Structures are given as structure tokens and as C-alpha cells.
Amino acid sequence: MNQEQYVIEKASLAKEAARKLSIIDTITKNNALVAMANALIENTDEILKANMLDMKNGEAKGLSKAMLDRLMLDKKRINSMAEGLREISYLDDPIGEVLTMWKRPNNLKIGQIRVPLGVIGIIYEARPNVTVDAAGLCIKSGNSVILRGGSEAISSNKAIAKTISQAAEEAGLPKGSINLIEITDREAANTMMKLNGYIDVLIPRGGAGLINAVVKNATVPVIETGVGNCHIFVDETANIDNSIDIIINAKTQRPAVCNAMENLLVHKNIAKEFLPKLAEKLIPLSVELRGCPMTQSIISSAKSASEEDFSTEYLDLILATKVVNNIDEALEHIYKYGTKHSEAILTNDYKNSERFLNEVDAAAVYINASTRFTDGSEFGFGAEIGISTQKLHARGPMGLKELTTTKYIIYGEGQIRE
Amino acid sequence: MNQEQYVIEKASLAKEAARKLSIIDTITKNNALVAMANALIENTDEILKANMLDMKNGEAKGLSKAMLDRLMLDKKRINSMAEGLREISYLDDPIGEVLTMWKRPNNLKIGQIRVPLGVIGIIYEARPNVTVDAAGLCIKSGNSVILRGGSEAISSNKAIAKTISQAAEEAGLPKGSINLIEITDREAANTMMKLNGYIDVLIPRGGAGLINAVVKNATVPVIETGVGNCHIFVDETANIDNSIDIIINAKTQRPAVCNAMENLLVHKNIAKEFLPKLAEKLIPLSVELRGCPMTQSIISSAKSASEEDFSTEYLDLILATKVVNNIDEALEHIYKYGTKHSEAILTNDYKNSERFLNEVDAAAVYINASTRFTDGSEFGFGAEIGISTQKLHARGPMGLKELTTTKYIIYGEGQIRE
Known part of the structure; x- marks a missing residue:
């Protein structure tokens, strides 16, 4: 299977899962978040072992101290990732909120409700904590997620993604809710950027180079994050x-x-x-x-x-x-x-x-x-998927609400347009 | 001057205008809309003459009946375009609305207010009425607009754009608020699609072919409109x-x-x-x-x-x-x-x-x-710039509010982050 087929297969799973996640109840989502947190703690040793491999390779490759620090996991950091998931479980579920509803002169009742975006793609650098944060936020907002982290963190990401996706599935979330792209070359990321019809939005998280590459190459809608002068x-x-x-x-x-x-x-x-x-x-x-x-x-x-x-x-x-x-x-x-x-x-x-x-x-x-x-x-959103520096869809810190869209629901009694 | 320089020059003007338009008062915008409407009526003969040229060329080219019907202008249609502008002047100004404001435990007051998107690009087919509708909606929502209509309507569009942009400027709007790209080959449209830093959002209006071309080629954020099975x-x-x-x-x-x-x-x-x-x-x-x-x-x-x-x-x-x-x-x-x-x-x-x-x-x-x-x-928005079929930013019919973004305003008293 080439990388393109591999990515499309993951994306198909994510798309099927998104359909089921969009109508799943809040309690199941919260239970899954707590189960994911518990599984991280239980699998700490395994995750740390995988992380040590990444650290060893990173040192051999001559990664900078700052990069190694972002890559490094220890018990405290794994605890804090688990704590993050628990905090997300306490946040209000944004899905299903009726934002507005009004009646037209012809008696049509038109409402606007908050629904998930669908499939969210995250392309990020060698920060294993993003794997957990992004998955947690996407799940709580009813979206499935396709994660593509930096190659330097691949062992850690595999261990983490396996842990949390298995826990999520056992807690009742559909298979394919959390997906990690294990191919870390550029081609796999490029394939994601063009998966219109599968991926509803792509969020790059990282330096200016990464963000510009995504903005330039993506045909799926992108939310730009990050650069701040x-x-x-x-x-x-x-x-x-x-x-x-x-x-x-x-x-x-x-x-x-x-x-x-x-x-x-x-x-x-x-x-x-x-x-x-x-x-x-x-x-x-x-x-x-x-x-x-x-x-x-x-x-x-x-x-x-x-x-x-x-x-x-x-x-x-x-x-x-x-x-x-x-x-x-x-x-x-x-x-x-x-x-x-x-x-x-x-x-x-x-x-x-x-x-x-x-x-x-x-x-x-x-x-x-x-x-x-x-x-x-700091804004009080409880958690953050990134900071949008573009003007479409969301601007500034993005929490759960920014991972949603809306749909109009119209209650009629047989109206036709004159 | 080649087409790229030409488009960038128009876009620079639009960007300068957008900065001024973002803080212009509602009354000036409404006066400009009414002045634009009056100017359309006054210049009816000139516009009809230009449209006759387009119709003659269109017939010679063998355009379909449906296309010719969309291209055709008469007094009644010009009146109706002018009426549309007047109706937009009656709508509430979306800009400046404070959507929410809250106080954090550290006493920071954080508010979210509605602001214009900035520069809006519209790429559309041979429908001269879009020139007027889009300009009116963009102006009312505090945005400048770059219009790039189909080649078949170029004479009509030139006559219309000249009429309304002159009227807008005389009524106090900044120069460059309404811009028509007079080069109608594909290259000029392609240049628009890649003008990050100048164009904040691009809205294609037309058939599936046009929309797909924009989605594929654009690096600036796009709102997809239209296809409905x-x-x-x-x-x-x-x-x-x-x-x-x-x-x-x-x-x-x-x-x-x-x-x-x-x-x-x-x-x-x-x-x-x-x-x-x-x-x-x-x-x-x-x-x-x-x-x-x-x-x-x-x-x-x-x-x-x-x-x-x-x-x-x-x-x-x-x-x-x-x-x-x-x-x-x-x-x-x-x-x-x-x-x-x-x-x-x-x-x-x-x-x-x-x-x-x-x-x-x-x-x-x-x-x-x-x-x-x-x-x-029909939804009661008063006017429409298109129907979004994507999930980011806006979904469904887009009125004035959908042509805005938000900005966070934070009132502090010397707070620093702990």
C-alpha cells in the first residue's frame, strides 16, 4: 500500500467515525475522555519507553535543546496530559446548542444549531502533548481527528495514539475517531492537504515554515495559526x-x-x-x-x-x-x-x-x-487547539466552540416558495 | 504593466481603502449606498449601451439563451439593482456589535466585537447584477471589494463599476472601496487567488467548474458556494x-x-x-x-x-x-x-x-x-452574497454578518501573566 492509499484509508475511517460521533451523547464522550486519561496513566511505562527511543534518535540527529525539551516526556508530563483530558470532560458540550431560532412571516421556524465540523486534520511538530490535547478537544466537540505529528516524535505518538484510541473505542466511541498517520514523510502530509471530501478542516500547529507550507499547498479549508509579531x-x-x-x-x-x-x-x-x-x-x-x-x-x-x-x-x-x-x-x-x-x-x-x-x-x-x-x-475556554491569526471562521484562541460549525434546521407545515 | 502588477495595484488600493472603511460610520456608508443607487438610475442609458455591446458579442459567440438572459439588462433590471442597494442601506450595520464580554478572575475584561473581514474578492460569471449586489453588501459590512466578473459582461461591468465607485467616493467612501478587475483572462483571476496579505477572503459565485478551480488554486481563504444536489x-x-x-x-x-x-x-x-x-x-x-x-x-x-x-x-x-x-x-x-x-x-x-x-x-x-x-x-437576511456549502466560517445563506469577523478587545489595569 503506498502512502496515498494509506492516508485515504485512515481518512475513510475518520469520515465514517465522524458521522457516528456527530450524534453521540455527551456522557459517552466524557466517559471516553476519562478512560483515555486513565489509560495514559496505566501505560506510562510503555509511553516513556517509546519516548526514550525518540529522545535517543533526536540527540543523535542533533536536535536543539529547545526541541528536545518539547519532545521529552516524564511521569509528570504524562500526568498533566491526562489531567488535560479530564478537564476537557468537565467543559460544556458545545454540540446541539441552539444559537438562535426565529419565525418567518410564512410561519417557517428557522433555527441554527451547533454541529461538529466532521473530520479535523492536525499537522504539527515534535510535541507529543499535542497528540493528546488535539484528540481530546476534537472528541469532545464531536469530531474525528487525523493526527500527523513530526517524525522526531513518531514512537511517542504511536504509543500515545494507540493508548488513547483503544481506550476511546472501549468506552463506546466509534472506531476511527482518533487516527495517527504513522508515515511521517512530507508526502503523507501533502496527501492530507488535498483530501477534499474527507477532511473538513486542517489546522497546522508549529513554526512559520510549516504553516506557510500548509496554506500554500492545501485545497481543504485551513485555519492558520500562530505567527505573532x-x-x-x-x-x-x-x-x-x-x-x-x-x-x-x-x-x-x-x-x-x-x-x-x-x-x-x-x-x-x-x-x-x-x-x-x-x-x-x-x-x-x-x-x-x-x-x-x-x-x-x-x-x-x-x-x-x-x-x-x-x-x-x-x-x-x-x-x-x-x-x-x-x-x-x-x-x-x-x-x-x-x-x-x-x-x-x-x-x-x-x-x-x-x-x-x-x-x-x-x-x-x-x-x-x-x-x-x-x-x-487565560481567556477561560478551558483548553485550546491553537490561536487563529486569520479572519475566517475563528480569530484568536480557539477552544471547543471553534471546532464546530452550524446547520440551519427548518420546521415547516407544508410551505412552498411563492 | 502586466496583469500581475495590474491586479496587485488594484489590491493595494483595496487594502488601503479597507483600513479606512473599517472605522467609517454607518451614516456615511448608508449615504454612499443611496448615492450608488441614484447614480445607477441616472446612468441607465450609458449602462444599457454598454450592455448592448456585451449582448451583441455574446450572440455572436453563440452564448446559450439562459446565459444571454442572465447577461441582459433593461431599465427594470437596473431599477431593481438600485432598489437592492437601497434595501441594503436599511439593514442594521453589523460592525461594532459587541457579541459578548466577560470578566476573568484577574479582572481582565475580555470582549468580542464584530469587525469587517477587510478585502473581499468575488470571482463570478457573466451576471452584471452581482457587481452591484456584491459591492453593496461589502460596503455595508465595512469591507472593500475586488470584483472579477466573466468576460462576457465586461462592458456592462465597467459601466456599472465606474458608476457606483464614483458615486461611493463622492459620498465620502475611500478611493479603492470598489474595484473591478478589467482584465478578464484566467491569469488575472489566478493572481487574485494567491494574493495572501492583500485579499482576506475569496468568494467564487457560479457553476461547479468555477468553484472547483478557485478551491484548487487559491491560497487565500475561500468560501465555497453553491453546488446543491x-x-x-x-x-x-x-x-x-x-x-x-x-x-x-x-x-x-x-x-x-x-x-x-x-x-x-x-x-x-x-x-x-x-x-x-x-x-x-x-x-x-x-x-x-x-x-x-x-x-x-x-x-x-x-x-x-x-x-x-x-x-x-x-x-x-x-x-x-x-x-x-x-x-x-x-x-x-x-x-x-x-x-x-x-x-x-x-x-x-x-x-x-x-x-x-x-x-x-x-x-x-x-x-x-x-x-x-x-x-x-427567504431567511430574512435582507440580502445575500451566496450560499456557503462548506463548514468553515459560514454555512448556508450568507448575509452581512457572514462578511464580518471578530476581534477580541481586552481592558486591563496592568495585569501580567503569572
């Missing part, structure tokens, strides 16, 4: 101490994630007081400062920031700073360099705060808070 | 007279549209009584009947229906009929051959009606009514 604009009326806390948080708490800040804009009237105080705090935290000529004239240790710096999502302890004349220049800069992910203004000026909210086009726009809050659990 | 299932408890009325309506009122019925399923226990009565009414209306062997044994004049018949969206006065044993067989048939557009059950059985609603996966599922109601104005 996030800005914070410190207006002239900002509270200085609080602004420093927010910037430290947004830049350093977890620099490698998409909602970390990458670029700082500072109003010229506050720059001379603010920037030295900020530098004093950031430099001991190993943050490299780069800046426009004005920034450099205030912080002598700052390197020069190029056009490219302002366009770069560093995902690292580097901060590019620009002094701006006013909010208009800040808005212009964000329009030019932003990636429509998360943008913040720190200000005490009411008019500027509202202008920033209204005029910045991004998934999440903040007044006086860290951009790090753009996250499903 | 719609079924009506006559259950054994259906009211016979009313069912005949509904089928006549769904099949013959306007056979060339996507919500017309194409396939009839009849419960075996009612078939012998029902089918002859139905045939008696349909045959005089020039409907050609095709059917399964059982259908043929009841209606001797029915031709044999092949597999292909059951998969075909005829868009014509042809009806393929199958006698089924029960609702399960009907559901199975619809699952296999349906295109997830509009499906109906005619029944007096409560359990079957609810099973049909729950188990059929389609944009619109009906009990005891004609499938012809799947339509923005």
Missing part, C-alpha cells in the same frame, strides 16, 4: 513602573511563544525617562536591546535595529524598540509590521485607548495588560 | 397532496438554482399511491422522470436512473426518483449522494422528523417545506 506601545501617559512590569512579562516570561512581545514602541515624550529604567531591568534578564537611532541615543548599549528587526518574530530574548512621535505613528508601525496577532497599548489617555482598540486590526487588542494573555485557558 | 424524502406518513405541491415547487419553480430539488426518495409503503399522482402533475410541467426499477414499475414512462443520475445536479427539469425501504435507507442515500446543501423530509412521524434533522449533515435541513427557501432573503 506582537507590539506594545507605551504612550506618553503610561504608568512607568507598571509598563516595565508588563514589558518584562510579555518579553521574558516565555519568549518562544507566539503571544510574547517582539517590538516596543515608545512615545517620544516619555522615552528619555522610560527607556533607561526599562533597560536597567531588561539587561540583567539577558534581553538584547536593539533600537532606532533615537533609542540608541538614550540607551547606548542598544544595537541598531534594521527594517528586518521590526519584521522579525524573534521568539527569543531580543527586543527591538522604536521611539514614535505619537499614537498615529504607532498605529502606522503596527499596520506595517504587525501580524494581526496581539497588540497592546499602555496608556492613561481614554481617547488613545479607544483609538487603539478600534484601529488596530488584530486577533486580540489590549489596553494596559500583557500580550501573554492571548491563550485559550 | 438536494433531496426530498417522502416518508410513509407524508400528506400526499401537500407533498406533491412541495415537490412541484422545489423542482419546477426555478430549476436552474442550487436550492432546487434534484432527487426524490419515496417510502415504499406510499410509493404506489403517491408516484402516479405525482407523475400526473409533473409530466404536464415538462419534467422528465427517471427512476429506480421500482419507480419504473409504478410509472411506466419513467426512464431508468443510473448511479450518475443520483449524483447529478441537473439544474434542469429532470427528476431522479428512488423508492426506499425506510428512513435509514433514505439517510444512507443522502449521505452518499448529497452535497450538504439543502435536504427535506415530508412526514407526519415525529421521531423520523427529528432523526432527519439530527442525522442529515447539510447547510439546511427541512421538515415539511420546500428546499427553495434556502436563500438569504
